[in-house]
Amino acid sequence: MGYKKPSFIENIAEKIGIIPNLHKEKYQEFDGDMRQFSDEEVAQMYENFPPPEKWDHWEEYNPKVWPKKEKKIYQIVPTTCFNCESACGLTAFIDKETQEVKKFEGNPYHPGSRGRNCAKGPATINQVTDPDRILYPLKRKGKRGEGDWERISWDEALDTIAARIRKAIKEDRHNEIAYHVGRPGAEGFMNWVLPSWGIDGHNSHTNICSSGARFGYNLWYGYDRPSPDHAEAKFILLISAHLESGHYFNPHAQRIIEGKMKGAKLATMDPRLSNTASMSDYWMPSYPGTEAAVLLAMALIILQEGLYNRDYLENWTNWQEYLKARHADKEVTFENYIAAMIEEYEEFTPEFAEKESGVKAEMIKEIAVKIGEAGERFASHNWRSAGASNLGGWAVARCLHFLSVLTGAVGAKGGTSPNSWNKFKPTVPNPPKPQKKWNELHFPNEYPLAFFEMSQLLPHLLKAGRGKMDVYFSRVFNPVWTYPDGFTWMEMFMDETKFGLHAALTPTWNETAFFADFVLPMGLASERHDINSYATHGGTWIAFRQPVLREAARRNGKKVEFTHEVNPGEVWEEDEFWIELSWRIDPDGSMGIRKHFESPYRPGEKITIEEYYQYIFERVEGLPKAAKKEGITELEYMSKYGAFEIEKGESYNKNENPLSEEQLKGTVVDKDNDVIRKNGKDIGVMVNGKAVVGFPTPSRKNEFYSQTMVDWKWPEYATPTYIKSHIHNDVLDKSKGEYVLVPTFRLPTLIHSRSGNAKWLVEISNRNPIWMHPDDAAKWGFKTGDLVKMNTDIGYFIDKVWVTQSMKPGVVACSHHIGRWRREQDKTGNRWATNTVNIDNSEKGKWKMSTKSGIKPFESNDKDSKRIFWKDGGVHQNITHAVHPDPISGMHTWHQRVRIEKPKEGENYGDIMVDTDRSHEIFKEWLAMTRPAPGPDGLRRPLWFKRAFRPDDSTYYIKESEK
Numbered sequence: 021m022g023y024k025k026p027s028f029i030e031n032i033a034e035k036i037g038i039i040p041n042l043h044k045e046k047y048q049e050f051d052g053d054m055r056q057f058s059d060e061e062v063a064q065m066y067e068n069f070p071p072p073e074k075w076d077h078w079e080e081y082n083p084k085v086w087p088k089k090e091k092k093i094y095q096i097v098p099t100t101c102f103n104c105e106s107a108c109g110l111t112a113f114i115d116k117e118t119q120e121v122k123k124f125e126g127n128p129y130h131p132g133s134r135g136r137n138c139a140k141g142p143a144t145i146n147q148v149t150d151p152d153r154i155l156y157p158l159k160r161k162g163k164r165g166e167g168d169w170e171r172i173s174w175d176e177a178l179d180t181i182a183a184r185i186r187k188a189i190k191e192d193r194h195n196e197i198a199y200h201v202g203r204p205g206a207e208g209f210m211n212w213v214l215p216s217w218g219i220d221g222h223n224s225h226t227n228i229c230s231s232g233a234r235f236g237y238n239l240w241y242g243y244d245r246p247s248p249d250h251a252e253a254k255f256i257l258l259i260s261a262h263l264e265s266g267h268y269f270n271p272h273a274q275r276i277i278e279g280k281m282k283g284a285k286l287a288t289m290d291p292r293l294s295n296t297a298s299m300s301d302y303w304m305p306s307y308p309g310t311e312a313a314v315l316l317a318m319a320l321i322i323l324q325e326g327l328y329n330r331d332y333l334e335n336w337t338n339w340q341e342y343l344k345a346r347h348a349d350k351e352v353t354f355e356n357y358i359a360a361m362i363e364e365y366e367e368f369t370p371e372f373a374e375k376e377s378g379v380k381a382e383m384i385k386e387i388a389v390k391i392g393e394a395g396e397r398f399a400s401h402n403w404r405s406a407g408a409s410n411l412g413g414w415a416v417a418r419c420l421h422f423l424s425v426l427t428g429a430v431g432a433k434g435g436t437s438p439n440s441w442n443k444f445k446p447t448v449p450n451p452p453k454p455q456k457k458w459n460e461l462h463f464p465n466e467y468p469l470a471f472f473e474m475s476q477l478l479p480h481l482l483k484a485g486r487g488k489m490d491v492y493f494s495r496v497f498n499p500v501w502t503y504p505d506g507f508t509w510m511e512m513f514m515d516e517t518k519f520g521l522h523a524a525l526t527p528t529w530n531e532t533a534f535f536a537d538f539v540l541p542m543g544l545a546s547e548r549h550d551i552n553s554y555a556t557h558g559g560t561w562i563a564f565r566q567p568v569l570r571e572a573a574r575r576n577g578k579k580v581e582f583t584h585e586v587n588p589g590e591v592w593e594e595d596e597f598w599i600e601l602s603w604r605i606d607p608d609g610s611m612g613i614r615k616h617f618e619s620p621y622r623p624g625e626k627i628t629i630e631e632y633y634q635y636i637f638e639r640v641e642g643l644p645k646a647a648k649k650e651g652i653t654e655l656e657y658m659s660k661y662g663a664f665e666i667e668k669g670e671s672y673n674k675n676e677n678p679l680s681e682e683q684l685k686g687t688v689v690d691k692d693n694d695v696i697r698k699n700g701k702d703i704g705v706m707v708n709g710k711a712v713v714g715f716p717t718p719s720r721k722n723e724f725y726s727q728t729m730v731d732w733k734w735p736e737y738a739t740p741t742y743i744k745s746h747i748h749n750d751v752l753d754k755s756k757g758e759y760v761l762v763p764t765f766r767l768p769t770l771i772h773s774r775s776g777n778a779k780w781l782v783e784i785s786n787r788n789p790i791w792m793h794p795d796d797a798a799k800w801g802f803k804t805g806d807l808v809k810m811n812t813d814i815g816y817f818i819d820k821v822w823v824t825q826s827m828k829p830g831v832v833a834c835s836h837h838i839g840r841w842r843r844e845q846d847k848t849g850n851r852w853a854t855n856t857v858n859i860d861n862s863e864k865g866k867w868k869m870s871t872k873s874g875i876k877p878f879e880s881n882d883k884d885s886k887r888i889f890w891k892d893g894g895v896h897q898n899i900t901h902a903v904h905p906d907p908i909s910g911m912h913t914w915h916q917r918v919r920i921e922k923p924k925e926g927e928n929y930g931d932i933m934v935d936t937d938r939s940h941e942i943f944k945e946w947l948a949m950t951r952p953a954p955g956p957d958g959l960r961r962p963l964w965f966k967r968a969f970r971p972d973d974s975t976y977y978i979k980e981s982e983k
C-alpha cells in the first residue's frame with residue numbers, strides 16, 4: 021500500500037491525538053504476511069492489536085462501564101468467520117475468568133483478510149449469544165410441520181439416523197440418502213464422508229448461486245472460478261456489485277481499493293447503483309441480461325483497434341481448431357483467425373450494444389480501449405448476478421473471459437487467474453475411492469452439462485415420482501425460504517413418502533427446520549472445526565476455523581474429548597457428528613465404511629478430531645518447517661495463528677509450468693493439436709517447442725471454439741455468444757405493466773438466511789422494498805411507502821415502493837435476505853428479524869400467506885431484545901418465483917417477469933399467493949427446453965467436465981437398460 025502524505029489539518033489532528041496517527045512510518049506500507057514484522061511493529065500498525073505472545077493474557081478496560089476503569093483479562097483465540105464464503109480471520113476475546121466469548125475482532129495473521137472484516141464478522145458474537153438459538157437436539161412430536169418438539173439425547177438421534185442409513189445401504193438404496201448443503205464452510209470434509217459411505221449423496225445450493233458463471237468459465241479453460249488480482253490491476257471490470265457485497269466481499273474489496281489507490285480504474289455493470297457502483301469510475305446501468313452484448317462489443321473494439329495480445333492468442337487459444345471447424349475454406353493462419361473473429365462479431369457494434377443494454381456507446385468504446393491498454397493487467401469478475409439471473413446467463417462469464425483472453429490477462433500479474441491456482445486442497449486420512457453410484461435426482465439426464473446438482477428441481481422430481489429421499493440432511497440450508505417455489509418444497513417435506521426422515525443440522529431455527537423430524541444444533545463459526553482456503557489474491561493460504569473455547573481449555577491444561585463439552589448447551593460440532601455417525605452405521609466394520617474413520621496413528625481405533633487435522637496439516641507445504649521453528653506441532657501452529665500462507669503472491673502463469681522429464685517419459689504428442697498424452701490421459705501441450713501443463717481442457721488451451729458444445733447438441737453456442745434472456749425487452753408486454761424484477765442483490769450487511777440471529781445486522785437492514793426509478797414511479801403514481809402488487813408467473817407478493825434514482829428506469833429490484841417468517845405454532849427463533857405469518861392451504865395447490873404481526877420487542881436475557889424499534893420485517897419474495905433452470909448450465913435464472921399493479925381493496929402488505937400446480941407446469945415447460953443425454957459414446961456428461969463429488973468414471977456411461 022502506498023504512503024499517502026497527510027494534509028495540514030490531518031497533521032495537526034494526528035499530532036494532538038484527535039484522530040489516530042495513520043501516517044506514521046510503515047502504517048500504510050504493509051502489503052503481505054504480517055510475520056515480516058516483529059510483533060511490536062504489528063501491534064503498532066494495528067494500533068491496539070495485541071501481539072501473539074500476549075494472547076493468553078491480554079488486559080483491556082471494559083468499555084461498557086466507562087468512565088469507571090474496570091480491567092478485563094482475555095485469552096485471544098483465532099478462528100474464521102462463517103458469515104460468507106470468504107472465511108476472513110477472526111479472533112475471539114474470551115474472558116479468562118468466566119471462559120465466555122465476549123467479542124470478535126480481525127486476525128492480522130490471516131493472509132486473505134489481513135486483520136480486516138466487514139460488519140458481519142464481529143456480529144458473530146450476536147449469533148453466539150442469540151437468546152433464540154437451539155441448544156439441544158430435538159425430535160418432532162405429532163405430524164411433521166405441526167410445530168411440536170421434544171428434547172432428546174444425541175444417542176437417540178445418532179442411533180435412529182444410523183440405523184436408517186445402514187438399512188438403505190444394505191438394501192442398495194444408496195440414492196435415497198442425501199446431504200444437502202447451503203454454505204459448505206469446510207474444505208474436503210464431506211468429500212471424505214459421503215464417498216466413504218459409497219453414496220452419490222451430495223447436493224448443493226450452487227445451481228441457485230454461481231453455477232451459471234462457473235459453466236461459462238469452464239467452457240473456456242476447464243476451471244470454473246476466477247481469481248482476479250485486483251491489487252495489481254490497471255483496469256477492473258465487475259459485472260454487478262454482488263461479488264463485492266456478498267462473495268469474497270472484504271478480501272476483494274480491500275484489494276480493489278488498493279488497486280485504485282495505485283491508479284487502477286474500476287467499472288461496474290449493474291442496473292442498480294450499488295455500493296460498489298457508487299465507488300466506481302464508470303457505472304454501466306445495463307438492462308438485465310444484455311451484459312454479454314456489451315462485452316462482445318468491447319471485444320470487437322479490441323480486435324478492430326489491434327489492442328489484443330497476439331502472443332497470448334496465438335499460443336493459448338485453440339484457433340487452428342476453430343478455423344478448421346468453422347472456416348474450412350480459409351487457410352489456417354493467425355491473420356485469418358483475427359479476421360474471422362471480427363467477422364463473427366461484426367453485428368456487435370457499440371451502437372447495437374447500446375440499443376440492447378441502454379449503456380451509452382461512447383462509454384462502451386472508452387472502457388474497451390482502457391481494457392485493451394491495461395493489457396495483462398485487466399482484472400474482472402462475474403459471479404452470481406447476471407450469470408445467475410438469465411436464460412443463457414452463463415454466456416456473460418464466457419464473454420467476460422473473452423476479454424481476458426484477448427488482452428492476455430489470464431493468469432497474469434494484475435490479471436485474472438483460475439481460482440484453483442490460489443486454493444489449497446487437503447489430503448485426508450484413509451481416503452475413499454469415488455462412489456460407483458450416479459444419482460439422477462441430483463444430475464438428471466435432461467441436464468447433461470449442468471454444472472452442479474439440479475437442487476432447485478428436487479421437489480419437482482420427487483413430485484413427478486422420480487424417486488424419494490429416505491434420509492435427508494439439510495445443513496446451513498433453508499430451501500423453503502431461500503429457493504424459488506418454497507411452497508412446493510413445503511408440500512414435499514410434508515409428505516413422508518417423499519422425505520422419509522429429514523434431519524436439519526442447524527444452530528438456529530429456520531423455515532425449513534420447521535418441517536424436519538430431527539433438529540440437531542451444530543456449532544457456529546467459533547464452535548466448530550473447518551479448513552478454509554479461498555482465492556482472494558495471487559497467493560495461496562489455509563485458515564483454521566476452530567472451536568475457540570476448546571482451544572482456550574487446551575491452553576489452560578483442561579482435557580476436552582468432544583467439542584460439545586465446551587460449546588453452549590449440547591451444541592455439537594459437525595465433524596465429530598459425521599465421524600460418530602459413520603461408526604454407528606458400520607459398527608463392526610463389515611460394510612467397509614468404518615475403516616475410513618479409523619485413526620491413522622492408532623490402527624483400528626476411532627479417529628479423533630485432532631488427529632484428522634494434524635494429519636492434514638502435516639502435509640501442508642511449508643507448515644511443518646514453520647511449526648518446527650516454534651517448537652510446536654503443525655496443529656498447534658494453526659491453533660495459535662489461525663492461518664498459514666502457503667504461497668505468497670507472484671503465483672502467476674501456471675499454465676506455462678514445464679512438464680518434468682519424469683512426467684514426459686512414455687508420452688505421445690497428438691499431431692493435430694500438440695496435446696501431450698500419457699497412458700490415454702492428456703497431461704500437457706507443446707507450446708513454442710516446450711512441453712508445458714496448459715489448461716485442463718481437451719485442447720489444453722483456452723477454447724474459443726468448443727467442440728464439446730457441438731458434440732452435446734448446442735452447435736449454435738460453439739463460440740462466445742450473446743443469448744437473449746427470458747426477460748429480454750422483446751418478451752415483456754409493457755402495455756400490461758410487465759417489468760423485469762432484479763431479485764439477486766443483497767445489502768452488504770446481510771447473510772442469505774443467516775442474519776436473522778444477528779441483532780446488529782438486522783438493526784441496520786430490516787426491510788426489502790421495491791426499488792423504482794422516479795420516472796416509473798410517476799408513471800404509476802407511486803410514492804415511497806405505497807403498496808405495490810408484484811405478480812409473478814405463479815402468484816404474487818405485496819411490497820412497498822422505494823422511489824430512488826439508484827435504479828435504472830424500466831427495471832425494478834428487491835433485495836433478498838429479508839422477509840423471514842415463522843408461524844404461530846413454531847418455536848421462537850430469529851425474533852430480531854421474523855414476521856409472524858398465517859399460511860393457508862385450504863385449497864389444494866393454492867397457498868396464501870399473510871402477516872399477522874411484524875417484529876416486536878421481546879423479553880430475554882439480552883436487554884437489547886426489549887429495545888427493538890423496527891417493526892417491518894419485509895416480504896418473502898423468492899417463494900413466489902417459479903423454477904427456471906437454464907437448459908444448458910442448469911443455473912436457476914433468478915430474474916422475474918413481473919406484472920406490476922396497485923393492490924386491490926383488502927389486499928395488504930406482506931400478502932403472498934402461489935399456485936404450486938402452475939409452478940409444476942412451468943417446471944415441465946423449462947424441462948422441455950433441454951437437449952438430454954446421452955452425448956457421444958453413450959455418456960451422460962462430458963468426462964472432462966468437473967463434477968462435485970465426482971463418481972467413478974464407469975458411472976458416466978448410460979447403461980442400455982437406462983436408455
Ligand code: SF4
Pocket residue numbers: 101102103104105106107108133136137138139140141142268269270271
Ligand atoms: S467478508 Fe465479512 S462476512 Fe465474509 S468472511 Fe469476511 S468478515 Fe465474514
